[in-house]
Amino acid sequence: MQSRQSKMITTATSYFMSQYTKHYLHVEKPSLGLPPPPENKKYLLYIHVPFCTMFCPYCSFNKFTYTKEAALIYYRHLREEILHVKELGYDFNYLVIGGGTPLIDEEELITTIELVRKLFSIEHVSCESDPNHINPKTVLQLDGLVDRLSVGVQTFDDTLLKKLGRYEKFGSGEEVYAKIASMLGILPITSVDLIFNFPTQTQKGLIHDLETLKKLSPEQTSVYPLMTSSLVKNSVKKTLGEFSLENEFTFFSTIKKSLKELYPARHGWSFSKESDLIIDEYIIDNEEYVGVGSGSFSFLKDTLYLNEFALDKYATLIQEKASAITKERTFPANSQMYYRLMVDLFNGTLSKKKFTAMFGQSINTALGKELMLLKFAKAIKENKENITTTDYGDYLFLVMMKEFYMGMDRIRNEARKNLIL
Ligand SMILES: C[S@@+](CC[C@H](N)C(=O)[O-])C[C@H]1O[C@@H](n2cnc3c(N)ncnc32)[C@H](O)[C@@H]1O
Numbered sequence: 001m002q003s004r005q006s007k008m009i010t011t012a013t014s015y016f017m018s019q020y021t022k023h024y025l026h027v028e029k030p031s032l033g034l035p036p037p038p039e040n041k042k043y044l045l046y047i048h049v050p051f052c053t054m055f056c057p058y059c060s061f062n063k064f065t066y067t068k069e070a071a072l073i074y075y076r077h078l079r080e081e082i083l084h085v086k087e088l089g090y091d092f093n094y095l096v097i098g099g100g101t102p103l104i105d106e107e108e109l110i111t112t113i114e115l116v117r118k119l120f121s122i123e124h125v126s127c128e129s130d131p132n133h134i135n136p137k138t139v140l141q142l143d144g145l146v147d148r149l150s151v152g153v154q155t156f157d158d159t160l161l162k163k164l165g166r167y168e169k170f171g172s173g174e175e176v177y178a179k180i181a182s183m184l185g186i187l188p189i190t191s192v193d194l195i196f197n198f199p200t201q202t203q204k205g206l207i208h209d210l211e212t213l214k215k216l217s218p219e220q221t222s223v224y225p226l227m228t229s230s231l232v233k234n235s236v237k238k239t240l241g242e243f244s245l246e247n248e249f250t251f252f253s254t255i256k257k258s259l260k261e262l263y264p265a266r267h268g269w270s271f272s273k274e275s276d277l278i279i280d281e282y283i284i285d286n287e288e289y290v291g292v293g294s295g296s297f298s299f300l301k302d303t304l305y306l307n308e309f310a311l312d313k314y315a316t317l318i319q320e321k322a323s324a325i326t327k328e329r330t331f332p333a334n335s336q337m338y339y340r341l342m343v344d345l346f347n348g349t350l351s352k353k354k355f356t357a358m359f360g361q362s363i364n365t366a367l368g369k370e371l372m373l374l375k376f377a378k379a380i381k382e383n384k385e386n387i388t389t390t391d392y393g394d395y396l397f398l399v400m401m402k403e404f405y406m407g408m409d410r411i412r413n414e415a416r417k418n419l420i421l
């Protein structure tokens, strides 16, 4: 049970973060596109594939109804954008493909991955999928091209799956389990995405999800707290019921405890059997990245860049050989320091040496007051080299990260106004 004091601190932190993201997370300035890269630097490339055959009520990612024709045109433009980024001089060692549903058109996906592998120094490829494209035949085609496949399961509970509309589209919890079991081991890493704290979810239901996951035993899992930004609040309420934060702390403690043995390496809300297996939360892990495709983000040095969200406008920009980036925002130094503090402690440890190397001053000088407050809240511990989180700190930084993601949704919301889905 969460104490009254820690509940108050959590609420205040949540409020502070939402005000902070309201202030900072707007991208309004017109952009001319990516700057030329420095020599010999390798980045992470994110590719967005914005098509789905159904829309889940909780999902705020940029997506459109799938048609074969629209996807073919889109993938062709995507590859042109990738060539444009190559011409600018960029090189990449990591590729992350997310959506939407990247595997919705397998052949186009494979052609695109092959192109990226040919153009750049790629060492690792990670890709998302819904359960429908998970079968040994499809996955075998990705062998040697994709290192990590993360499959959206969300829950194994049939009552919840029915409410989400996923039971009809992707099958029952048992069927999804069998699909994933049939392809485990083909690729180096299979990861399973779950969501916790759905309205009406009980502790018993959560434990059932966690026990089923452990029995399935993929190499990794991400267990996200349900995020209900203004983009999805109403659809969550309509399909699942009133959302509440009442159980979130207890649920997160249950998850950590339940997964500790089989998945000892924890990284925010992601868990891995081995600590040296890569976990791709690209926004979290990478200080800089380039995004291509409609509705993707890039972050370079101190600036966030936003690609065009509307498919027709995205297509026109590519056909005119213009940059698909339309807007940007440069962040002041102090907001970058806050961001580093949040991201590193979300992952459990902040290295003081790394902070000083990044910002030219020690964290104790730059963010002394913030550290004092976090210590007072019993969220962090400090030694000479590192700052680490306590058990309660793990939760507090999850709350902050969740608010940050919901802030990013505000940017999506602004960019998606007037779009036809
Ligand atoms: C962009 S989705 C793509 C997954 C794939 N299309 C599917 O449906 O299986 C990637 C993951 O983000 C997570 N996600 C999406 N919306 C979320 C939300 N509102 N709260 C928490 N997690 C969310 C889900 O776990 C999902 O599997």
Ligand code: SF4
Pocket: 051, 052, 053, 054, 055, 056, 059, 060, 061, 063, 099, 100, 101, 130, 152
């Ligand atoms: S969760 Fe997956 S299938 Fe559902 S709307 Fe989001 S991207 Fe599409």
